[in-house]
Amino acid sequence: MNALKIHEIPGRVTISSGNGGLPVIRVRSDFSTAEIYPHGAHVTGFQKHGEAPLLFMSAASEFRAETPIRGGVPVIFPWFGSRGGMVAHGFARLAEWDLVATSVLPLGSIKLSFQLPTEEPYRVTFDVTIGSSLIMALAVCNTGAAPFTFETCLHTYFQIGDIRQLRVAGLQGTRYHDQLLAADLTETADAIRFSAETDRTYQDTAATVAIIDPVLDRSMIVSKTGSKSTVVWNPWIAKSQRMPDFGDDEYLRMVCVESGNVSENAVTLAPGEESLLTVEVSSFPFTDPIGSRAG
Ligand code: BG6
Numbered sequence: 001m002n003a004l005k006i007h008e009i010p011g012r013v014t015i016s017s018g019n020g021g022l023p024v025i026r027v028r029s030d031f032s033t034a035e036i037y038p039h040g041a042h043v044t045g046f047q048k049h050g051e052a053p054l055l056f057m058s059a060a061s062e063f064r065a066e067t068p069i070r071g072g073v074p075v076i077f078p079w080f081g082s083r084g085g086m087v088a089h090g091f092a093r094l095a096e097w098d099l100v101a102t103s104v105l106p107l108g109s110i111k112l113s114f115q116l117p118t119e120e121p122y123r124v125t126f127d128v129t130i131g132s133s134l135i136m137a138l139a140v141c142n143t144g145a146a147p148f149t150f151e152t153c154l155h156t157y158f159q160i161g162d163i164r165q166l167r168v169a170g171l172q173g174t175r176y177h178d179q180l181l182a183a184d185l186t187e188t189a190d191a192i193r194f195s196a197e198t199d200r201t202y203q204d205t206a207a208t209v210a211i212i213d214p215v216l217d218r219s220m221i222v223s224k225t226g227s228k229s230t231v232v233w234n235p236w237i238a239k240s241q242r243m244p245d246f247g248d249d250e251y252l253r254m255v256c257v258e259s260g261n262v263s264e265n266a267v268t269l270a271p272g273e274e275s276l277l278t279v280e281v282s283s284f285p286f287t288d289p290i291g292s293r294a295g
Pocket of ligand 1: 088155233
């Protein structure tokens with residue numbers, strides 16, 4: 001904790017003991033507030049002044065060194081899903097990341113920089129910029145002598161009014177793997193609507209996605225660079241009940257729109273090469289480009 005405190009900026013960045021006794025970094029920019037745990041370099045909150053939180057956090061989340069936090073933005077690296085019996089979604093979300101710098105940017109945003117401690121022949125940094133939007137940048141550099149292949153994902157949980165009235169637009173015409181049907185399909189709908197468990201990996205897409213929420217009267221926009229995959233997930237009823245760190249009814253108030261490079265879009269870096277994934281999350285008053293109120 002004391003080592004972290006050197007990065008405090010009075011009135012802007014404070015570091016204290018958070019849930020479960022884990023250190024938490026609280027940030028106040030000119031436009032917004034945010035909360036980040038070095039455990040997983042996990043953004044657990046982002047809220048523009050005068051608006052509802054953009055990120056969903058489960059009230060049942062554990063805050064322990066041994067488990068991932070449920071909600072916010074888990075950083076998924078170096079693999080997505082389960083791999084040969086190893087920890088699901090990689091170890092980055094379980095690691096205690098080093099906070100290496102904090103700064104106030106000229107226009108009143110705050111930037112935090114984290115580094116993943118590792119003995120492996122790669123360097124991973126994660127920058128979080130808190131301003132009128134939330135900007136996250138995950139950089140991976142291959143410092144070894146052999147090619148390095150990995151998957152990444154910024155597994156963002158969004159807070160919404162009601163999943164049954166939500167639309168997720170921007171993926172029409174995109175190929176996806178449906179995990180539940182175990183089938184490869186192409187999105188035909190102008191927007192994804194939800195009436196059951198949904199778990200899809202959209203591939204070869206750099207598209208900006210709009211989360212259109214007529215209940216909270218806002219649209220959230222997810223734009224990205226260095227990402228070819230978008231995962232859309234809602235656990236619905238039965239899976240919510242199976243997850244110990246998730247409330248039975250919480251599926252109604254969240255959706256995950258995850259940006260990264262997974263499965264056939266995994267990244268291979270030559271020795272010395274670096275990749276950069278950026279995701280920007282912003283929000284606007286409700287707009288209805290696809291008639292989502294009509295359903
Ligand atoms: C999603 C996956 O990205 O993450 C789902 O597509 C998975 O299959 C979900 O259930 C949550 O994973 P976890 O490991 O955080 O429970």
